[in-house]
Amino acid sequence: MAVVAVPFEKSPSETSSSETSSPETSSPDNLPRRDDEARARLHEVARGAAPVVLARDRAVPLPGPLDDLVPGGTVARGSVLRVTGRPGAGATTVGFELAAAVTALGEWAAAVEVDATLGPLAAAGAGVALERFAVVRRVPLARWATVIAALLDGVSLVLAEVPRGVALGDARRLEARARERESVLVVAETHGAVWPGGAAFTLHAAASAWEEHGASVVDARRLRVEVEGRGAAARPRAGELARAG
Amino acid sequence: MEGPASTRPRRTCALWCPDWPVVAARRFDPALVDTPVVVVDRGARGKVVVSASAEARAEGVAVGLRVREAEARCAGLVVLDADDAADSRAFELVVRAVEQLVPRLVLERPGQLSFPTRGPSRYFGGDDALVARIVACVRELDIANVRAGVAEGTFAAGLAARATEERGCDSVVVPVGETPAFLAPWPVTVLAGSVDATHGGGGDLVDLLARLGLRTLGVFAELPPAAVLGRFGPPGVLAHRLARGEVEHEPVATVPPDELLEAIELDPPATRVDEAAFAAKMLADRLLAHLDALGLCCARVIVEAETEHGEHFSRTWRHEGALTPSTLVTRVRWQLDAWLLTDTVTAGISRLVLAPDDLGPAVGRQLGFWGGDPAAADRAGRALARVQGMLGPDAVVTALDGGGRTPAERIRWVPWGEPREPGRVPGREPGREVPPWPGAVPGPAPARVFDPPVPAELVDAAGAPVAVSGRGEPSAPPAGLRCAVLPDGGGPLVAWSGPWAHDLRWWDTRRRRALWQVVVENGVDGAGDGAGVACLVVLERGRAAVEAVYD
Numbered sequence: 001m002a003v004v005a006v007p008f009e010k011s012p013s014e015t016s017s018s019e020t021s022s023p024e025t026s027s028p029d030n031l032p033r034r035d036d037e038a039r040a041r042l043h044e045v046a047r048g049a050a051p052v053v054l055a056r057d058r059a060v061p062l063p064g065p066l067d068d069l070v071p072g073g074t075v076a077r078g079s080v081l082r083v084t085g086r087p088g089a090g091a092t093t094v095g096f097e098l099a100a101a102v103t104a105l106g107e108w109a110a111a112v113e114v115d116a117t118l119g120p121l122a123a124a125g126a127g128v129a130l131e132r133f134a135v136v137r138r139v140p141l142a143r144w145a146t147v148i149a150a151l152l153d154g155v156s157l158v159l160a161e162v163p164r165g166v167a168l169g170d171a172r173r174l175e176a177r178a179r180e181r182e183s184v185l186v187v188a189e190t191h192g193a194v195w196p197g198g199a200a201f202t203l204h205a206a207a208s209a210w211e212e213h214g215a216s217v218v219d220a221r222r223l224r225v226e227v228e229g230r231g232a233a234a235r236p237r238a239g240e241l242a243r244a245g
Numbered sequence: 246m247e248g249p250a251s252t253r254p255r256r257t258c259a260l261w262c263p264d265w266p267v268v269a270a271r272r273f274d275p276a277l278v279d280t281p282v283v284v285v286d287r288g289a290r291g292k293v294v295v296s297a298s299a300e301a302r303a304e305g306v307a308v309g310l311r312v313r314e315a316e317a318r319c320a321g322l323v324v325l326d327a328d329d330a331a332d333s334r335a336f337e338l339v340v341r342a343v344e345q346l347v348p349r350l351v352l353e354r355p356g357q358l359s360f361p362t363r364g365p366s367r368y369f370g371g372d373d374a375l376v377a378r379i380v381a382c383v384r385e386l387d388i389a390n391v392r393a394g395v396a397e398g399t400f401a402a403g404l405a406a407r408a409t410e411e412r413g414c415d416s417v418v419v420p421v422g423e424t425p426a427f428l429a430p431w432p433v434t435v436l437a438g439s440v441d442a443t444h445g446g447g448g449d450l451v452d453l454l455a456r457l458g459l460r461t462l463g464v465f466a467e468l469p470p471a472a473v474l475g476r477f478g479p480p481g482v483l484a485h486r487l488a489r490g491e492v493e494h495e496p497v498a499t500v501p502p503d504e505l506l507e508a509i510e511l512d513p514p515a516t517r518v519d520e521a522a523f524a525a526k527m528l529a530d531r532l533l534a535h536l537d538a539l540g541l542c543c544a545r546v547i548v549e550a551e552t553e554h555g556e557h558f559s560r561t562w563r564h565e566g567a568l569t570p571s572t573l574v575t576r577v578r579w580q581l582d583a584w585l586l587t588d589t590v591t592a593g594i595s596r597l598v599l600a601p602d603d604l605g606p607a608v609g610r611q612l613g614f615w616g617g618d619p620a621a622a623d624r625a626g627r628a629l630a631r632v633q634g635m636l637g638p639d640a641v642v643t644a645l646d647g648g649g650r651t652p653a654e655r656i657r658w659v660p661w662g663e664p665r666e667p668g669r670v671p672g673r674e675p676g677r678e679v680p681p682w683p684g685a686v687p688g689p690a691p692a693r694v695f696d697p698p699v700p701a702e703l704v705d706a707a708g709a710p711v712a713v714s715g716r717g718e719p720s721a722p723p724a725g726l727r728c729a730v731l732p733d734g735g736g737p738l739v740a741w742s743g744p745w746a747h748d749l750r751w752w753d754t755r756r757r758r759a760l761w762q763v764v765v766e767n768g769v770d771g772a773g774d775g776a777g778v779a780c781l782v783v784l785e786r787g788r789a790a791v792e793a794v795y796d
Contacts, residue, residue, distance in 0.1 A: 035502040042502070045606050046540035085796075086732045088767060088778025092692035092796040108625035119793065120644030121655055121690035130644050134629050134661055137640060147632050154628020156621070190796070208795070209776040210740070210764050216687040217740040218762045218779040218795055243689070 060156070060184060062101045063127070065241045066094075069227045070201070075101070077156070077182040080175050080197065084189045085205030090223040090241075092118070093126060094203050095159045095188050097241070100127035102184070107156035110134040112148055114161040114191050125243075139163075145170035148185070152177050157184040164193040171197030201229020206238075254398030254492045256421070258362045258372070260343065260379060261392045261406040262336075265356025266296040268388060269335035270325050281319050285312050286327035295327055329355060330518075330586075333579035337587050340560070342382050347375075351399075351545060351563045355579065357406075359399050359563070366395075376416040392416065397424040399563070400439055400487045404431060424490040429463025436462070436484045450480050462488040506600045507532040514553050514593025518582050521550075521594050525577040528599045533570055536601060543568055543601035548580045553592035558584060561602065570623075573599075629661050638662070650684045650747060651760065652781065652793045653696045684747060686760055691781060691793035693730075698790030701728035701735070703761065703782050713759035713784055717746030726765050728791045731778055739764040739777040744784065758785040760792075 059074035067073040075081065081098065085091030099109040104127065111118060116137045124130050134155070139147050141163050151158045152174070175197050178185040187195040206224040213219035221243050228236040262268060266284035271277045281301035285292045292312045304319035316322050332355035340358060344350050347365040352358045362372055369375040376393045383391045394405025396419035405417040405427065419427045437451045459465045466488040473485045486492065507528045515521035525548075536542060545563040552558075562576040577599065584590050633641050639660050647657030703711045705721035712720040727735035743761035761784070764777040779795035 038502045042539070042541065042604060045604070086767065087693075087730060088732060088765075088780070088794050088796055090692075090796060096692065107621050110625075110629070117693045117695055119652055119656065119690055119692045119694040121646055121652065122692035122795075123644075124646065125690050130646075132625075133643060134625075135642050135644065135658075136632055136636070137642060137658075139636065139640075143635060147635060150631045150635070151628055153631075154624045154626070207767060207776045208779070210779050210795075212740060212742070214687065215742055216762055217742040217764055218688040218781075221689070221779075221795070 058182070060101050060105065062098070063104060064097070065239060066097055066101075066203075066225070069203075069225055069237050069239045071229075071231075075184055076200065077184060078179040079200040080178055080185045080187065082187050082189065082195055082199035082202040083205070084202060087190065088208070090205035090208045090221075090225075091188060091190050093122065093223060094205050094225060094241070095186055096123040096126035096128055098184070098186050098203075099123065099133060099157055099159050102157040103127075103129040103132045105156075106132075108132045108134070108154070109157040109159065110136065110151045110155045111159040112136045112139055112144070112151070112161060114139075114163045141165055145174060148174055149177050152181050152183045152185060155183065157186060159186045159188060161188045161190055162193045162195045163191065166193065166196055168196040171195060199229065200231075201227055203227055254401075254490070255361045256363060256366075256372075256395065256397055257359050257399050257402040258376060258379070258393060258395045259353075259357065259359045259399065259402035259406045260339075260383070261394070261403070262339065262356045262383075262388060263390050263392065263410075264296045264298065265336065266325075266327060266332050267298045268390070269332040269355070271298075272335050273331065277323060280323055281306070281321060282323045282325065283312075283315055284325050284327050285315075329575070330579060330582040332356065334583050334586050337583035337589070338386055339383055339388065340583075342386055343379060346379060346382060349561070351561045352576075352580075353399075353403075353563055357403070359402055362395055372418045373416075376418060380415050395419060396427060397421075397490055398487075398492065401428055401490055404428065404435060425466065428488060428490050429461060429466065431462045432460060433462060433465055433484075433488075436487060439487055440480050440484045450477060450484060453477075454484075466490075501601050501604055505532075505535065506598055507535070508596065508598040510596050511594060514595040515597075516585070516593040518578070518585050521581045521585065521597065522574075522578045524597055525581060525599070526574050528597060529570060529573045529577060532599050532601060533568070533573065536604075537607070540607050541601075541604050542607040543604050545602040546573060546576065547598075547600040547602055548577050549598040549600065550581070550584060550590070550594045551596040552590045553595050556590060556592075558589065563603075633661060648682055650682060651686055651783070652691050652694045653698075655690070656694060684745065686745060686762065686781060688762065689795070691779075692796040693794040695730070695790075695792055695794075698783055698792040699728055699730050701726060701782060701789045701791045703763075703784065703789040710787070710789070711784070712787060713744050713746065715757070717744060717759065719744055719759075723761065723763065726763055726780070726782065726789075726791075728780075730791055730794060731765055731780070732767060736766045739766050758783055760784070 059076050061074050062070055075098070083091050083095050099111070102109045109128065109132065111133070113135060118135060120130060120133070120135065123133060136147060144163060144166065148158055148160050174185060187199065189195055204226040206226055209222045210218055211220040223241040224238065225241055226236060226238045267282050270282060270284065279300065281304060282298040283294045283301050283306055284296040286295045290311065294306060294308050294310045294312070294315050297306045297308060301319050301322060306315045306319050306322070312324060316324065336355040340350060340352065343358065347360050350358050350360045362375060366372045366375040369378055372395045376395060380391055380393055392406045392409040393416040394402050394408065396402045396405045401419065401424045405419050408417045409415060433451050433454045440450055454465060465485065468485065470482065470485060473481045509524050509528055511521070511524055515524065545561055546568055547559060547561050549557070549559040560580050562580065564572045564576065629641050641661040642658040643661060645657040645659055646655055649655040703723050704725045705711050706724040709721070711723045714720070723738060723741050725735065725737045741761055741763040744759035746757065746759045749756040749758060761782040762779065763782055764779045767777045780791050781793040783790050783792045
C-alpha cells in the first residue's frame with residue numbers, strides 16, 4: 001500500500017503551507033481575502049482594456065448593393081443563409097459577396113466545395129481578402145458535416161456548397177453549431193441539391209445580364225437577386241447587383 | 246534615474262543553469278559526460294543548435310548554427326533532439342533543493358528560476374550570503390555550472406546572471422538602486438525575448454531600435470516615455486520600462502478573487518501525463534478566455550495539484566510579457582510531467598487548479614491595423630489545422646493570383662500554413678493587383694473554373710462545329726453551345742466575342758488553342774436585355790470545351 005504523505009487530521013490548507021514553494025501567493029486560501037475590494041480594483045484596472053461588444057458588432061454589415069436587399073443591411077451572427085440559383089445565374093458571386101463582408105472586417109471566411117470548381121479570383125473581384133479565405137476542396141460526403149462543424153468553430157463565415165444526400169439531422173446540428181459559435185453558415189444550392197434545414201433568408205440569383213465593352217461581351221454585369229425569408233425578411237424583395245467589368 | 250517607489254520593481258534573484266538541455270541530457274545518460282554534445286530544435290531555418298556543451302563550444306559550435314555546420318566544425322559531435330519535458334523533469338530536482346531555502350519560487354523555463362530576495366536575504370544575512378548559499382546548494386546536486394544574479398526586477402536579474410560569464414564569477418549582485426546603471430551598457434537585442442512573447446514582432450522592434458541608432462538600453466531609456474508610446478506603441482512602452490529598470494506594468498496589488506481560479510476534479514484520477522495535460526489544456530483555455538473577457542492578462546500562473554492521498558503541490562510559472570494559450574499549456578504540461586514522472590506524487594492527480602497571478606490590464610493586445618484580430622486568426626488557424634488533420638494537408642488551401650492568360654492558369658492554390666509568396670509574379674508592383682498579361686482573356690474573373698475543361702459543342706447557325714484556322718480566323722460565327730454544365734444543356738447564343746488565339750508552345754505547331762467568350766440564352770423569361778449564362782469556351786485540336794462559367 002502506498003504511503004499516505006499527509007496525516008489524516010491535517011486539513012489540506014495546512015499541508016499546503018508545508019508542501020508548497022510559495023505559501024503566500026500559491027495558496028490563496030490562507031490569506032485574509034478581501035474579494036470585494038480585489039474585484040473592484042481589478043475592474044478599475046481592466047476598465048480601459050476590457051473589450052466592449054456592442055449589439056451592432058454582433059451582426060455583419062453587408063457592403064454595397066446587398067445592403068438594400070437584406071433587411072437591416074446586416075447578417076446576424078449565428079444565422080444560416082441560403083443562396084440559390086441556376087448555374088450561370090450568379091449564385092456563386094452572391095456567396096462571394098457575403099464572404100467579402102466578413103473578410104472586410106478583418107475576420108476569416110472559408111468555403112467548402114463539392115467538385116473543386118470554385119474560381120477564387122472571382123472572389124477577389126467581389127472584394128474577398130484571399131489571404132483570409134480558405135477553401136476546402138473535394139470533401140467526401142461522409143465527412144462533410146464534420147468539416148463544416150470544425151470550420152464553424154474557428155471562422156466567422158462558412159460558404160458551404162450543398163452536396164446531394166445531406167441528412168436533416170446533420171443540417172439541424174450545423175444550424176445549432178452556427179448559433180452556438182456565432183458564425184454565419186451560407187449554404188449554396190449550386191449543385192442541384194437542396195439544403196434540408198432552415199435558413200433565416202434565401203438569396204436567389206435569378207439571372208445575370210451582360211453588357212458588351214470593347215472586344216469582350218462579358219464585361220459589366222447586372223445580377224438580379226431576390227430575397228425572401230422569415231421574420232423581418234418575410235416581404236420578398238428584389239434588386240440588382242451591378243458590377244462594372 | 247531612480248523612479249518613484251511604485252514603479253521600482255522588487256529585488257529579485259535569478260538562478261540560471263546555462264545550457265540546461267545539455268546538463269539534463271547528461272544526467273539521464275552519463276555516457277555523454279566529457280563528450281561534445283549539442284541539443285537541436287526545429288527553427289525557422291530547419292534544425293538549429295539551441296544548446297551546446299563546453300567541449301562543443303571549444304570547437305567553434307555556437308547556438309543558432311545549423312546541425313550540418315555544427316557537425317562539420319566538431320568531429321564526434323553527439324546531436325540530441327530537444328525534449329523540454331525531460332529538461333523540466335531534471336530541473337525539478339534543482340527546484341526542490343532551492344525551495345528548501347527560499348519561498349515563492351517562480352519558474353521561467355527549465356534551467357531558469359527567480360524569486361524575490363527581500364525576506365531570504367535578511368534571513369541569510371544579505372544578498373551575497375543568500376546567493377552563495379543557493380549556489381552551493383545547487384552545486385551539491387552535481388550541477389557544476391550554475392549562476393545567479395540579483396537586481397531589481399526579473400529582467401535585470403536575468404541579465405545579472407548572464408553577466409557572470411563575462412566577469413568570470415558565479416554570481417553578480419547589483420547594488421540597490423544601481424539597476425538602471427547596470428542595464429545601460431547592454432545592447433537592445435536583449436529585449437527581444439521579453440517583448441516578443443506578448444506582442445509578436447519583438448524582434449522587429451529591436452531591429453528598428455538598432456537601425457535608429459538606439460543600440461544600448463541606456464540610450465533607449467533616455468527617451469521620454471510619451472514619445473516612445475507615440476512612436477512604438479504598447480510594445481515599445483514595455484521595452485522602455487524594462488530598459489529603465491521599471492516594472493513591466495503597474496502592479497495590481499491584489500490577490501485574484503476566487504472566481505478567477507479555474508479548477509477541475511479528475512475522476513478517475515490522472516496518473517498519466519497526457520490525461521492530466523488534456524484536462525490542463527481545457528483549464529488553460531477557460532482561464533485565458535475569462536481573463537480576456539475582463540480585459541486582463543496575467544504574467545504568472547500558479548499550477549496546483551491534489552492527489553488521491555491528499556498531497557498538495559503548487560508551483561508558479563512565469564513567462565516574459567504575458568502568458569498566451571500555447572505558452573501557458575506548455576508550462577502546465579512541463580510541471581505535470583515533472584510531478585508525475587519523478588515520483589513526486591504517490592497517487593493519481595485528483596484535482597487540478599490554475600490560478601492567475603500578477604494580473605495587469607491587457608493593453609498590449611489590440612486589433613491589428615491591417616491583418617485583423619490576432620485572436621481571430623489564431624482561432625481560424627486552429628480550425629483549419631483540424632480540417633487538415635481530417636482530410637490531409639492539401640485539402641485546405643488559399644488562392645493566389647499566379648498570372649496567366651486563362652482563368653485556370655491564373656489560379657495557384659497554396660496549402661494552408663505554407664507561405665504565400667505574392668512576389669512570385671514577375672513585374673508585380675505593390676499596390677497593383679494584377680500586372681497586364683499579354684493575351685489574357687478580358688473581363689472579370691469567372692466564379693466557376695473547370696480544370697480540366699468540360700467537353701462541349703460550339704456550333705454555327707447551320708449546326709456545324711466551329712473551327713478556327715491557324716491564323717485565328719473562325720470558320721463561321723458561332724450560334725449555339727451545348728454542354729453538360731449549362732442549364733438545360735445549353736442553347737443558342739445571345740452574344741459572343743473572340744476568338745483569342747493562343748500559341749501554347751510556339752515550337753510545337755499543334756499546340757494551339759482559341760478562346761471564345763459566349764453568352765448562352767438561359768431560358769428565363771423577362772430576365773432583360775443581354776441576359777444569359779456567360780462562359781469561356783476553349784477550342785483545341787478541333788474540340789470545344791467549357792473552361793469557365795461566370796456564375
